[in-house]
Amino acid sequence: MAHELRIRIKTLVMILAMVVCANVGDLMLKRGMTQIGAVQVSLAGLQHAFAATVTNGTIWIGIAFLTGFMLSYMTVLSWADYSYVMPAGAFGYALLTFLAVVFLHESVSPRRWVGVALICVGVLLVGQTRPRTTEVVVREVTA
Amino acid sequence: MIRVALLLGVLICASTGGEIAITHGMKSTGEPERLRPREILVFLGRALRNGWFWAGVPLMALSFYSLLLLLSWQPISFVIPASALNYVVGTLGAKYLLHEDVSPARWAGVVLVCVGVLLVTAG
Numbered sequence: 001m002a003h004e005l006r007i008r009i010k011t012l013v014m015i016l017a018m019v020v021c022a023n024v025g026d027l028m029l030k031r032g033m034t035q036i037g038a039v040q041v042s043l044a045g046l047q048h049a050f051a052a053t054v055t056n057g058t059i060w061i062g063i064a065f066l067t068g069f070m071l072s073y074m075t076v077l078s079w080a081d082y083s084y085v086m087p088a089g090a091f092g093y094a095l096l097t098f099l100a101v102v103f104l105h106e107s108v109s110p111r112r113w114v115g116v117a118l119i120c121v122g123v124l125l126v127g128q129t130r131p132r133t134t135e136v137v138v139r140e141v142t143a
Numbered sequence: 144m145i146r147v148a149l150l151l152g153v154l155i156c157a158s159t160g161g162e163i164a165i166t167h168g169m170k171s172t173g174e175p176e177r178l179r180p181r182e183i184l185v186f187l188g189r190a191l192r193n194g195w196f197w198a199g200v201p202l203m204a205l206s207f208y209s210l211l212l213l214l215s216w217q218p219i220s221f222v223i224p225a226s227a228l229n230y231v232v233g234t235l236g237a238k239y240l241l242h243e244d245v246s247p248a249r250w251a252g253v254v255l256v257c258v259g260v261l262l263v264t265a266g
Binding site: 010023026029030033036037038039041049053071073074075077078079081082083084086087090094097111112114115116117119120121122123124125126127128130133134 | 155162163165166169172173174175180183186187191211212214215216217221229230233234236237238241242243244245246248251252253254255256257258259260261262263264265
């Protein structure tokens with residue numbers, strides 16, 4: 001029982017780290033791409049977009065956060081199910097809505113509140129299933 | 144609009160395929176013994192020598208660039224709700240490719256999350 005509880009807590013902490021890094025990263029990417037403007041699909045347009053993205057500081061901050069996301073994602077997937085981690089990560093959308101209301105005093109449409117409620121119930125449903133349903137593979141020790 | 148639909152298809156297939164390959168790679172890598180920087184570095188080193196991980200990376204890169212391109216064509220309020228389909232496609236992949244046991248409770252949760260994300264991100 002204690003072992004099961006430890007896995008649950010460990011999984012939830014990693015999912016929280018994933019959610020924070022992914023949201024901050026996406027926000028920075030969106031901000032960076034807005035600075036760059038619409039990308040034209042032509043050789044010259046793509047070349048210009050590539051040069052503009054690799055020299056944009058905001059894009060790089062976004063990439064750093066997304067690297068943190070990738071690391072926590074890889075770690076949690078080494079023990080937890082993909083079908084557990086993926087929906088649980090959607091908790092980020094609910095968190096963002098609460099943060100927007102509490103700190104930015106944004107008004108939130110009823111439709112969005114219904115969405116937040118559905119996400120919370122969905123994450124609770126997924127959360128109470130066992131985080132791991134596949135067998136533990138014994139790693140081969142290579143010399 | 145056809146190019147938007149096509150690119151959305153590429154985005155969903157590439158991100159789900161990439162995540163499934165990486166999950167498979169991570170499961171065969173095995174979890175780090177403890178969550179300390181040293182153990183995590185050793186774990187990362189092991190993961191980087193896994194073929195499945197490297198099969199996932201180009202797919203993730205493809206999904207990343209299709210997302211960037213889509214975001215430059217369409218507002219985020221269209222792109223993110225549309226990619227809520229990822230939850231259903233990903234769960235199907237987990238069930239049939241990774242052989243995870245997706246219980247009815249987990250399926251119900253996934254469907255609620257998918258509809259919820261759609262509503263939240265659509266405003």
